[in-house]
Amino acid sequence: MPQRSLLRVFRPFGLAALLSGGLALASSLTAAPALAQIRGRSPTSMPPRQSGAPGWWFSGGASGVVLGNINDGATQSTWSFGNDPLWQVRASLEKVLEGRSTLGVTAGYGLVDVALTPFADAAVPELPDAPCLNGCEAQVELWTAMGQFRSGGGPGFHSVFEAQGGVTVFRNLRTRSDALPIGNKTQQIDLSGALGFGVGYGLSNGFDVAIVQDFGMGWHSKTDLPSSLERTWRMRNTRASLRFAF
Incomplete structure (x- = not known):
């Protein structure tokens, strides 16, 4: 071809x-x-990767509480806690929200000393024995249970803000010398709240330490309380805690 x-x-x-x-x-x-x-x-x-981000935080530590005087109608006396810190153990469980914020619950417990002074115009003395009719040294269990919002965190030094609201419970008020019960109530539950400011240091992505200063107040029962006396009390609390993520 x-x-x-x-x-x-x-x-x-x-x-x-x-x-x-x-x-x-x-x-x-x-x-x-x-x-x-x-x-x-x-x-x-x-x-950003979310698979490794912590979802919860647990914290444990101690706190030194300075409580103002409390006027108590049930015992017809003023409770004086002095100016020294009242020690409590404290723990919290927090759910991580967006960013560095958490929402959770806290609980604290301590056995603290208190001095009782009867009201000048007390109608019916409720103090337990003759030596305590004019005042006595006592002890009471101090419980706290609150909801908490927290903001702050990250590696290295960082600022911390906390807001809390819940109850402060006074249980088993007894004379310090012979443990006799005082008054006719085993416990008194006060509404209370506080704002806290402090600093923290992140040692790793899931472990840090924090020191926080709280300023708060509470509302005691006004039952049998003379109208001339206030039912509110003030609180200052310094807390140190270790926090773990999981």
């Missing part, structure tokens, strides 16, 4: 092969940059 005839026969097949190869090359050149762009995306453009 003449050479020109052969060229006419195979020319369409050559053009088709050339076109197919060009399309394949263009497709590979387009896909490569796209894949490289996906693999090379900057950390700021990619969503």
